[in-house]
Amino acid sequence: MDLSELISRVPKAQASKFQGEFKVLRKSVPEIGDKTAAEMGESSIALYWAYAGDEDRIAQVKATLLLLEMDDAKILPERLGLVAMLQLLIQRKLEFDRELMSRLLMFVADFDSIDIGRLPIVPVLNAVERLTVIAGVPPEWVTHLRAIQSRLRQADASPKSSGAKLITRIDKLCQSDFLTHLKNDDGWANQMAQEIAALPSPAREHWKTLIQHAASVTPASPGTWDVSFEETGIDEGAPARAIELRLDRTCDPGWDLTAGRLIDSIGIDEFRRRVTGWIERVPDSKPGSLSQFSINREILRGLLWCLRTRALPDTTAAIMAATEFFYKKNSPLAVTGVSILQRIGTTEALMQLTVLEERLKFSSQKDFVRAARRRIAPQRNISFDDLDDLTIPASGFTELGRRVEILAGFRAEIAIAGRTAKLAWFKQTGKPQASIPAAVKREHSSELKGLQQSVKAVETTLSTSIARFEAAPLGQRSWRIAEWKSRYLDHPVVGTIVRRLIWQVTDSGRRHVTGWDNGQFVDVHGNPVSVNDDATIELWHPIHDVLEDILAWRRWLETRQITQPFKQAHRELYLLTDAERNTRVYSNRFASHILKQSQYRVLAKSRGWTSDYLGQWDSGDTGVAKLALPKWDLLAEFWVTGAGTEMAEGAGGYLYVATDQVRLYRIGAVEQPMNLSEVPPLVLSEVLRDVDLFVGVCSVGNDANWQDGGPEGRYRNYWNSYSFGELSETAKTRKAVLETLVPRLRIASQCEFVGHFLIVHGQLRTYKIHLGSANILMEPNDQYLCIVSDQGSQTDKQPMFLPFEGDRTLSLILSKAFLLADDTKISDVTITRQIVPHVA
Numbered sequence: 065m066d067l068s069e070l071i072s073r074v075p076k077a078q079a080s081k082f083q084g085e086f087k088v089l090r091k092s093v094p095e096i097g098d099k100t101a102a103e104m105g106e107s108s109i110a111l112y113w114a115y116a117g118d119e120d121r122i123a124q125v126k127a128t129l130l131l132l133e134m135d136d137a138k139i140l141p142e143r144l145g146l147v148a149m150l151q152l153l154i155q156r157k158l159e160f161d162r163e164l165m166s167r168l169l170m171f172v173a174d175f176d177s178i179d180i181g182r183l184p185i186v187p188v189l190n191a192v193e194r195l196t197v198i199a200g201v202p203p204e205w206v207t208h209l210r211a212i213q214s215r216l217r218q219a220d221a222s223p224k225s226s227g228a229k230l231i232t233r234i235d236k237l238c239q240s241d242f243l244t245h246l247k248n249d250d251g252w253a254n255q256m257a258q259e260i261a262a263l264p265s266p267a268r269e270h271w272k273t274l275i276q277h278a279a280s281v282t283p284a285s286p287g288t289w290d291v292s293f294e295e296t297g298i299d300e301g302a303p304a305r306a307i308e309l310r311l312d313r314t315c316d317p318g319w320d321l322t323a324g325r326l327i328d329s330i331g332i333d334e335f336r337r338r339v340t341g342w343i344e345r346v347p348d349s350k351p352g353s354l355s356q357f358s359i360n361r362e363i364l365r366g367l368l369w370c371l372r373t374r375a376l377p378d379t380t381a382a383i384m385a386a387t388e389f390f391y392k393k394n395s396p397l398a399v400t401g402v403s404i405l406q407r408i409g410t411t412e413a414l415m416q417l418t419v420l421e422e423r424l425k426f427s428s429q430k431d432f433v434r435a436a437r438r439r440i441a442p443q444r445n446i447s448f449d450d451l452d453d454l455t456i457p458a459s460g461f462t463e464l465g466r467r468v469e470i471l472a473g474f475r476a477e478i479a480i481a482g483r484t485a486k487l488a489w490f491k492q493t494g495k496p497q498a499s500i501p502a503a504v505k506r507e508h509s510s511e512l513k514g515l516q517q518s519v520k521a522v523e524t525t526l527s528t529s530i531a532r533f534e535a536a537p538l539g540q541r542s543w544r545i546a547e548w549k550s551r552y553l554d555h556p557v558v559g560t561i562v563r564r565l566i567w568q569v570t571d572s573g574r575r576h577v578t579g580w581d582n583g584q585f586v587d588v589h590g591n592p593v594s595v596n597d598d599a600t601i602e603l604w605h606p607i608h609d610v611l612e613d614i615l616a617w618r619r620w621l622e623t624r625q626i627t628q629p630f631k632q633a634h635r636e637l638y639l640l641t642d643a644e645r646n647t648r649v650y651s652n653r654f655a656s657h658i659l660k661q662s663q664y665r666v667l668a669k670s671r672g673w674t675s676d677y678l679g680q681w682d683s684g685d686t687g688v689a690k691l692a693l694p695k696w697d698l699l700a701e702f703w704v705t706g707a708g709t710e711m712a713e714g715a716g717g718y719l720y721v722a723t724d725q726v727r728l729y730r731i732g733a734v735e736q737p738m739n740l741s742e743v744p745p746l747v748l749s750e751v752l753r754d755v756d757l758f759v760g761v762c763s764v765g766n767d768a769n770w771q772d773g774g775p776e777g778r779y780r781n782y783w784n785s786y787s788f789g790e791l792s793e794t795a796k797t798r799k800a801v802l803e804t805l806v807p808r809l810r811i812a813s814q815c816e817f818v819g820h821f822l823i824v825h826g827q828l829r830t831y832k833i834h835l836g837s838a839n840i841l842m843e844p845n846d847q848y849l850c851i852v853s854d855q856g857s858q859t860d861k862q863p864m865f866l867p868f869e870g871d872r873t874l875s876l877i878l879s880k881a882f883l884l885a886d887d888t889k890i891s892d893v894t895i896t897r898q899i900v901p902h903v904a
Contacts, residue, residue, distance in 0.1 A: 276367025
């Protein structure tokens with residue numbers, strides 16, 4: 065078939081379509097200039113579409129190659145344009161078969177010019193590397209590659225030229241040992257290659273065979289590791305289906321059978337030991353070494369699948385650390401790591417999945433790990449809540465709140481204090497060592513790294529466990545005493561939390577409210593309470609008791625100087641008001657506040673709420689935060705609207721939102737809000753407490769720099785009313801706590817409580833600290849005093865008992881009180897100029 069016949073077969077519409085594609089081609093391939101564009105005639109357009117009129121890129125490559133291989137094409141003026149078109153197509157990382165790859169190599173080797181800028185040498189070599197990860201380069205390809213290499217040497221012999229780099233790549237490709245194809249990663253792959261190279265034969269050959277097989281890992285049907293839109297659909301349930309489908313993916317059974325035989329030839333213990341060591345080095349690797357189509361990535365994927373039925377406890381920890389690294393570097397191997405841990409399914413693997421979920425930041429990642437953990441629960445015939453209980457990491461702790469290791473003659477001690485952990489060093493004499501000993505850094509670097517990681521892991525466990533305990537009443541969690549002791553009380557990390565909480569025990573139909581003191585349950589008077597192991601225990605909530613009993617438990621904690629991990633005995637209670645009885649189906653108790661949207665959404669998410677992101681787009685002016693309460697068959701809603709015109713950079717959403725109603729619904733009946741009088745008091749109280757927390761933390765009224773009313777002064781009235789107005793329930797609790805604490809402070813004689821304020825009498829002025837916002841007015845004229853929160857560095861440093869953790873405003877008020885009581889010692893001129901205006 066000659067050119068004229070081909071041209072006659074092509075509709076003009078196809079030629080017109082190519083004209084548009086060619087404009088894109090010119091922008092994508094710089095080598096196509098205006099001169100070449102002018103030379104692109106109708107003949108090449110017609111020829112191209114005669115073979116590739118559809119969207120099949122492989123067909124387009126074949127068509128373009130065919131044109132370039134035809135004798136007639138060698139005299140076409142548009143020949144260089146066709147070469148550029150071929151380069152653009154190959155750059156799409158298509159999967160070529162062996163025959164087409166041979167044709168491409170032959171074309172490059174035989175082309176009448178070796179201009180690297182015009183010829184698709186780099187994408188062709190990339191394709192060869194992708195296709196030869198496993199089996200190596202076929203002999204006929206080696207011939208073509210050497211021919212290309214020879215021509216590159218003729219074209220440019222400079223050792224630092226781009227051609228020299230291509231020559232080196234071709235040398236590597238033509239070597240028979242596939243391990244030479246590994247990317248230098250300064251981590252696991254380098255260590256693997258070094259260890260295998262040092263082995264004697266035949267052990268070395270056994271390992272090479274296994275590693276080569278690992279690189280060939282393929283999924284069972286449907287044949288891809290990822291999932292497609294065709295499988296998931298695009299409706300609301302698509303994300304959840306995608307998670308389940310990814311977890312369903314497994315390696316091909318035939319591949320797995322062969323892997324087992326190869327591992328047996330090496331020895332299972334030897335395999336576990338070496339591969340665990342390599343996986344431990346993954347976080348040290350260069351991220352780029354695990355890029356798409358990398359032999360490093362495919363070998364690692366295969367080794368992970370080999371481990372799923374052969375892992376040791378140390379192996380699961382290594383897989384978790386590697387998976388966390390994959391998530392940080394956005395690698396698809398993160399899905400593999402989670403899938404392997406789920407399939408291992410041991411207690412150790414579950415603990416590692418728990419730690420991983422706690423460390424991840426993005427909800428989509430957490431959802432995937434949580435789904436993997438949920439799959440294990442029915443396999444072990446336990447609930448998902450119980451699964452959380454059974455997989456709380458101990459992080460190497462063997463005694464309550466303390467871990468001790470001896471390294472290079474020094475004692476390393478990790479001690480838990482509240483919700484934090486601290487690593488300290490001690491000499492052989494027992495004296496503290498101020499810094500990490502040099503001998504430890506030199507001789508025990510891996511152990512040191514492990515200790516430092518344990519500190520972070522423990523703090524994550526403490527934070528997560530505290531949140532779970534605080535949510536326990538809403539989750540209607542309860543335990544048998546024997547389970548509670550083994551899971552919590554005797555746990556070396558979580559045991560430090562449960563001993564600071566108040567518990568409700570039901571034994572033989574009798575209810576006891578108890579605390580833990582000196583190794584036993586006691587009542588509020590300190591009397592021992594005898595409890596059977598079959599009794600039921602749950603977290604006590606003050607809404608179930610009268611004020612007199614609540615105050616008694618507060619005194620019990622104060623007497624023993626017990627700081628609770630969250631507000632329990634001092635918890636705010638939100639009972640139904642007359643206004644809410646009138647509105648019936650909604651509460652306006654926290655309406656008309658101005659919140660910082662970003663801060664509010666982060667806090668809401670941490671409390672289990674999902675919230676809309678508001679911005680100036682369709683339906684973006686109003687939104688709803690939702691909290692599902694499945695144990696109660698209820699759904700809570702908190703309405704917000706966009707406020708002002710200020711927009712966040714980047715995402716473009718509102719900087720501020722205005723608060724509105726709170727409603728509750730029966731799940732499945734969201735068209736009709738419930739009458740608030742029908743909502744269980746505990747649920748209503750906890751929902752409103754969360755909303756109060758959102759307002760108390762995120763309101764612009766807390767911002768000391770907003771005394772001018774914010775943008776254009778539009779919120780001046782709101783800022784003043786919030787900063788110095790009525791106290792919320794949280795602020796009322798704070799006032800009650802301060803009225804107990806302040807009389808014991810060294811500055812007590814300078815302090816008094818008047819209305820909504822803590823009054824501090826300094827030497828220069830008298831100050832009124834608002835108990836809700838912590839903002840300050842100065843007498844005699846109520847002049848506003850702006851002190852930003854980091855000024856707390858000038859406060860009193862003496863240890864101070866607080867009855868609960870987590871109230872930052874309480875600490876801030878105390879810090880400001882100490883600062884202002886000694887106002888003559890304040891050195892910060894931004895403060896002193898406000899107190900005494902004439903001070904320079």
